[in-house]
Amino acid sequence: MNPNARKWVRCFVDYSALAVFMAAFFLTDRDIQKATWALVIGSAVALGVGLAVERRIAPFPALAGGAALVFGGLALFFHDPRLLKVKPTVMNLVFAAVLFGGLALRKHPLKLLLGEAFEMPEAAWRKLTLNYGLFFLALAVLNEFVWRTQSDSVWVLFRFPGLLLLSVAFTISQAPMLMKYVKGEQLPPPPTE
Numbered sequence: 001m002n003p004n005a006r007k008w009v010r011c012f013v014d015y016s017a018l019a020v021f022m023a024a025f026f027l028t029d030r031d032i033q034k035a036t037w038a039l040v041i042g043s044a045v046a047l048g049v050g051l052a053v054e055r056r057i058a059p060f061p062a063l064a065g066g067a068a069l070v071f072g073g074l075a076l077f078f079h080d081p082r083l084l085k086v087k088p089t090v091m092n093l094v095f096a097a098v099l100f101g102g103l104a105l106r107k108h109p110l111k112l113l114l115g116e117a118f119e120m121p122e123a124a125w126r127k128l129t130l131n132y133g134l135f136f137l138a139l140a141v142l143n144e145f146v147w148r149t150q151s152d153s154v155w156v157l158f159r160f161p162g163l164l165l166l167s168v169a170f171t172i173s174q175a176p177m178l179m180k181y182v183k184g185e186q187l188p189p190p191p192t193e
Contacts, residue, residue: 001053013050013061017042017068018160025156032081032152036072039084043068067091085147085155088163092140099133118181128174135170139163 001009017039024038025031047065050057057065071087074080102109108125110132120128143163147155 006054009050009053010058010061013046013058014064015160015164016046017065018164022156022160025152030153032084032156033076033079035156036075036081036084039068040072040076043072064091081152082147085143088143088159089140092136092143096133096136096140099129099136103129103133118178120181124177124181128177131174139166 020042021035021039025035028034043065047057047061050061067087067090071084071090075082075084098109103126108122108129110129111120111125143158146158150158
């Protein structure tokens with residue numbers, strides 16, 4: 001598969017279920033239950049496409065898609081959209097815990113993901129790991145604030161594209177440090193849930 005086609009498939013796998021969720025929410029007169037069905041089905045399709053085209057499912061899409069299936073399925077089963085709304089909180093807390101746990105063990109989980117693109121000193125990996133851990137913790141707190149205090153419409157837009165835009169902006173804010181150590185032509189995309 002050519003690199004351009006691979007990028008489109010990756011984008012589809014990463015973001016199509018969220019885009020379908022947002023579209024379904026607004027096209028069904030803001031019915032979060034129907035939109036959750038769209039999210040669950042969209043996640044299953046996205047994972048299926050990724051598996052069929054790439055012959056594997058990358059770790060982040062597998063984790064995010066699997067979590068969407070689990071939390072979305074629970075929200076549908078119990079007829080409780082709060083179970084879907086806590087998914088970003090839970091996922092971001094898991095990411096933060098992995099990063100902070102890595103720091104505590106003097107390991108750098110981000111180095112496993114980005115190590116081939118960057119050769120950085122240990123102090124730089126520590127700083128990047130700490131920065132991303134704090135960022136994921138902040139996203140978890142922000143998600144809790146938004147879903148508990150705002151309308152479903154605001155939360156859906158915060159969920160997508162809001163969290164994606166915040167992730168891109170944060171990654172860009174880390175670019176000056178990373179550019180000192182980049183080996184390739186471009187930065188990898190930000191981790192998503």
